Amino acid sequence: MSTAPAIATRGRWGALVRLFNANKTSWVGLILFAAIVLVALLAPLLTRHDPIAQDITRQLAGPSREHIFGTDEYGRDTWSRLIYGARISLAIGIASTLIAMLVGSAIGLIAGWRGGRLDAIVMQIMDALLAFPALILGLIVVAMLGPSTTNIILAIALTSIPPFARIARAPTIALKEREFVEACRALGLSEPRILLVHILPNIMAEILVMGSLWLANAIRTEASLAFIGLGIKPPTPTWGGMIRSGFENILDSAWLAVVPSVAILLVIFALNLLGDGLRDAVDPRLKNEA
């Protein structure tokens, strides 16, 4: 599998814009995702209600001017909980994806570079990790460690490492035979320097594209864990937790489950649009790895 070296050689930003232009849906995804991030960042400005303040006089109130998405079983404003919950979903998703990206790419780079037995063993471990259902593994790890923010991030990161290792390894193997890498070796550059300065920039585009797709997956896993009851503890609002408690009141207050459901769907869809368009542009041959 080769890379797209042209991307790295002609100005980073120009290349990025070209990548986006190759597939207009990436722009739609980017704008949608940016809007969601903005809403999460500006949450305190976008609501007058405290997301965890209870108001027993307004339990399960329907949508109104005061509470556009109504209130939950404790009289808490659903819109406030939604936009503060977005912060949790995004923060956990981004943190765990960054960790997986760093660790996974490092593993892939080193395994691909060294080759031989190390490569075989490491990739066997990655395959084993990939084979086990990720949600179940996350579930077991979080249950064992306890559902704190750090533990949830670590559990999700653990399950997302193998795809990054794979995506970094293949081009590293191809690149290490190229003339410019040989030249680096002839110049006596150290291995870490060759890997970080000369190989990494060439595979960065692929890693970032994978990152956007796995960010979608991380957000989905966090929400799934919270729905099962292994999310950040209440009263902190999380989307999965909101759907979980909304589901208990689904017969009379359906919006409580529907509103956060749509929010999760929207953010994952935005990231998938973004990543999918970019992936086609970066390397059309990766299309099969949905």
Place this chain on the structure above:
Amino acid sequence: MIAFLVRRAALALVTGFSVLTLVFLIVRVLPGDPAQVVLGEFAGETALQALRHRLGLDQPLWAQYAQFIAGALTGDWGVSLVTGRPVIAEIMAVLPWTIELTVVSLALGALVGIPFGVLAAVHRNRALDYVTRIASLLGLSFPAFVSAVILLLALAIQLPWFPVISAQTGSVSAWFQSITLPAVSLGLIMAAYITRVTRSAMLEVLSEDYVRTARAKGMPWPIVVRRHALRNALIPIITVIGLFLGIQIGNSVLTEIVFNRPGLGKLIVGALNQRDYAMLQGMMVIYTLLVVFVNVLTDIAYGLVDPRVKLQ
């Protein structure tokens, strides 16, 4: 074919062994004392010691590992800490429910996904293709519990066409009623996935020389698509279906919770809530076995679809 299957089975053994080892290590390397987790913060030292002994946690790591692997192979997965019944019996009692759900949703996914994927590829860059691509990307974005909650809300509560709790048996119509919503909610994601993979596999095959040759010699287009293109595109489709099946076995946890349906998912969540450590170990083994089993099935499917595979 026999030699091919034996080789593949040996490979599956290696996979199963490494997955089991990895899961064992991850669980054992995690900080925290399972005995403490099971008994709670205020447990006395004697009770902790006794439980550690019962779970074999007082033995060296290698001995625990040997015991874990031996148990996994012989089917002796210990006794549930909650019910006192053998773990394997508890698991086998609910396993058919999960397998039924995954198989029906896979069938749904393939029945919807393959035709749409072929249509999208054949009508590349036309309206049908765009709609299919966006719709499948949206379908792929559904967390399994969101699709389940929305279907339940729409078709069991707003329109009372299906039962809210789906675990009925007895007649065919009761079975159909109880499997439909869970299978559709899981199958929707599968269909989206299969559509995308089919489309890209078909696009690749449709640009091959032999497809052009078949057209040039005057073969009707539908036959070219079916016999020459789809048949060759099936290998990558089967590969990803196999991979995705593992994910879906995990996702069925969410579907089972929403529809209050018995299965591995409800069992593992119960085991986690009740800190049933012995049960959890058994669940890890069964999930590993399922994944390995799916791998073997995928290999057999390769052999059936493409005679060349057997010779490699």
